[in-house]
Amino acid sequence: MPQTILTAVHHELLIKKSRFIACVQPMTDRATAQKIVAELKSQHPGAAHVCWALLAGGQSAAVDDGEPSGTAGRPMLDVLRHQDLEGVLATVVRYFGGIKLGAGGLVRAYTDSVAQALLTADKIAIIKQRFLICSAPYALEGMVRREIELAGASLDNVVHADDVKFEFSFPATAAEALITRLNESGHGRISWTNPDDE
Known part of the structure; x- marks a missing residue:
């Protein structure tokens, strides 16, 4: 049964000096999600990337924001799908620490950031x-x-x-x-x- 989360949850990972700041929050549409991503970019001007994934019916999206294609947005979206969530936005702000992680390392970092944040989420079933x-x-x-x-x-x-x-x-x-x-x-x-x- 599809679920959503009640309130925003956060988690921060430090991997090889790169900082990954994750947030997963309730979200119903792409326009609002894009506003939140724009706000994050202005709040974190020194960040290398602000990647995001939205799972909201026909408005879903996965954005790598300059990371190698398929290493950030898609893995984040896969975490949301795997947990049977709907109506949620996952964002990860990355500060580059100077050490390249490689494609596999990036996929793991973005996946773990979102998954760790969701460990503290209060989930509720979506009843049509x-x-x-x-x-x-x-x-x-x-x-x-x-x-x-x-x-x-x-x-x-x-x-x-x-x-x-x-x-x-x-x-x-x-x-x-x-x-x-x-x-x-x-x-x-x-x-x-x-x-x-x-």
Whole structure:
């Protein structure tokens, strides 16, 4: 099951006088990730490289920032994938210590930097939500509210008009069971609206 992390985690490695400062943090899009990378570059003007990897759906990226191709961004991204993470940005600021590490050494350094930072991360499962909208006669309002609450759904909005309209979010895997239960309890008097039609 995909996971994300709650807050940013950091780790620093020193390998043959080169300093690798890693940070892994929650991130949803590439534009914000690029802003953070730009901020890191301005905060660390003496750094040789600011490499990064973003795992965020279709906006994922792996950037070597001048390191030999495939020795920094891709290994960092592989660590995020291996740990089944989603919606995270890994950055590593490297200060060159004067001793070349070679391609294998660089891959290990960037991999270890991110992996070590993630050892202290609080991970949480990503549960896909489904947004539902239903309408019920006023006589069924109490029953619908109870079923939504018992199911652990998040009631987002209630509108009182000719009927009572409920808008709520629920883990996608359990949504069908709740819909069936409401339909049976409401004896066919509950109507459903596709959220895309709203």
